[in-house]
Amino acid sequence: MQKSVYFLDIDDCLIKTSLLGKTHFDRLSISLRQNGIQNYSQITQEFGLSFNILFSRHQGKILGKMEQSIADFYLSRLNEVEKPIIDRYGDIKRWSREAILYIAAERVDTKLNNAQLQSSVKALWDEITTHADFYPDALPFLKKLLVIKKPFYLITSSDNRLTLSDTTGLFHYDPQYSKKLKMERLDKFTKLGIPTDHIFIADPYDKPNPQIFSEALNFARKKLDSSFLSVMIGDSVKSDLLPAKKAGFEKLILLRRHNQTENIPEGIKIISTLSQL
Numbered sequence: 001m002q003k004s005v006y007f008l009d010i011d012d013c014l015i016k017t018s019l020l021g022k023t024h025f026d027r028l029s030i031s032l033r034q035n036g037i038q039n040y041s042q043i044t045q046e047f048g049l050s051f052n053i054l055f056s057r058h059q060g061k062i063l064g065k066m067e068q069s070i071a072d073f074y075l076s077r078l079n080e081v082e083k084p085i086i087d088r089y090g091d092i093k094r095w096s097r098e099a100i101l102y103i104a105a106e107r108v109d110t111k112l113n114n115a116q117l118q119s120s121v122k123a124l125w126d127e128i129t130t131h132a133d134f135y136p137d138a139l140p141f142l143k144k145l146l147v148i149k150k151p152f153y154l155i156t157s158s159d160n161r162l163t164l165s166d167t168t169g170l171f172h173y174d175p176q177y178s179k180k181l182k183m184e185r186l187d188k189f190t191k192l193g194i195p196t197d198h199i200f201i202a203d204p205y206d207k208p209n210p211q212i213f214s215e216a217l218n219f220a221r222k223k224l225d226s227s228f229l230s231v232m233i234g235d236s237v238k239s240d241l242l243p244a245k246k247a248g249f250e251k252l253i254l255l256r257r258h259n260q261t262e263n264i265p266e267g268i269k270i271i272s273t274l275s276q277l
């Protein structure tokens with residue numbers, strides 16, 4: 001039988017990442033205050049509200065009239081402040097915490113500069129990283145693969161880390177910078193002994209663009225001597241499994257179905273824990 005090679009999504013598949021809660025907002029608020037921002041608490045509240053609305057929209061939830069108008073406002077303002085990025089890459093980095101925080105501050109009549117944004121968003125990501133624990137089945141699974149020396153690869157979204165030009169009020173995107181910051185946040189994986197070249201971060205073209213999936217698959221095909229069955233494992237049909245299919249992956253596995261609200265297409269196997277592999 002042909003051997004299988006696993007490719008795994010990271011966020012909300014191996015570690016718990018996506019939801020922002022009170023501890024995250026508290027940390028953001030403290031950082032804004034330390035950066036000399038007077039209405040730190042209003043900005044944090046506005047950021048929390050709008051981020052969660054955008055996230056609900058992304059998950060396909062139906063928004064109320066008020067929520068919809070907030071989402072529309074942010075999306076339209078994001079298009080303006082990220083214009084140079086959209087012109088160059090065609091796809092907006094709509095999950096940039098820097099840009100969303102910048103707009104949230106504008107909504108309460110405050111102009112944040114790049115230094116303030118970088119420092120506050122770093123505090124937020126540090127807090128996210130502190131709470132991004134492995135799912136109980138993930139750590140033993142990864143350790144086992146490492147012990148038996150079975151090759152595997154990780155494919156993860158971009159964190160969309162941007163910098164602001166204080167002169168133009170527009171955001172700048174350097175894929176290498178964004179990638180570097182995400183790799184730092186993933187140090188719990190590299191500390192386990194997973195080589196950095198086995199971790200594929202989707203900058204500049206974020207998921208669901210299939211490019212990063214092709215990159216990982218081509219890398220593995222070049223590196224491994226024998227042919228193998230490529231297996232993509234993720235928590236999202238739209239962001240992990242359908243793009244993997246486009247990139248030529250042979251087997252698609254959905255893990256932690258509770259994260260998934262849409263219908264699951266045929267040909268996708270569902271498992272609830274990695275020990276089922």
Ligand SMILES: [Mg+2]
Pocket residue numbers: 009010011012013234235236
């Ligand atoms: Mg995920």
